[in-house]
Amino acid sequence: MVMEESMTSEEPKTPAEYFRAGRAWLDAAENKIVEGQDSATLGMLAMASALLGICSQFIKEQEDD
Numbered sequence: 001m002v003m004e005e006s007m008t009s010e011e012p013k014t015p016a017e018y019f020r021a022g023r024a025w026l027d028a029a030e031n032k033i034v035e036g037q038d039s040a041t042l043g044m045l046a047m048a049s050a051l052l053g054i055c056s057q058f059i060k061e062q063e064d065d
Contacts, residue, residue: 012056013052013056014056014060015053015054015056015057015060016053017053018049018050018052018053018056019049019050019053021049022045022046022047022048022049022050022052022053023046025042025043025045025046025049026042026043026046028042029042029043029045029046
């Protein structure tokens, strides 16, 4: 599986970027399950990215107020 963009970066991402990355990690985890490989790490990365997206959205909303 080839990721089009880096999953980690030094710069803050937008909520949409975190959710897009989380979806990519989740897709990778699902593919590993089908292939019979361990997917726990990929699943945790998907959840972490989704949580970062939620936090990023909250921060953005606070800055907009």
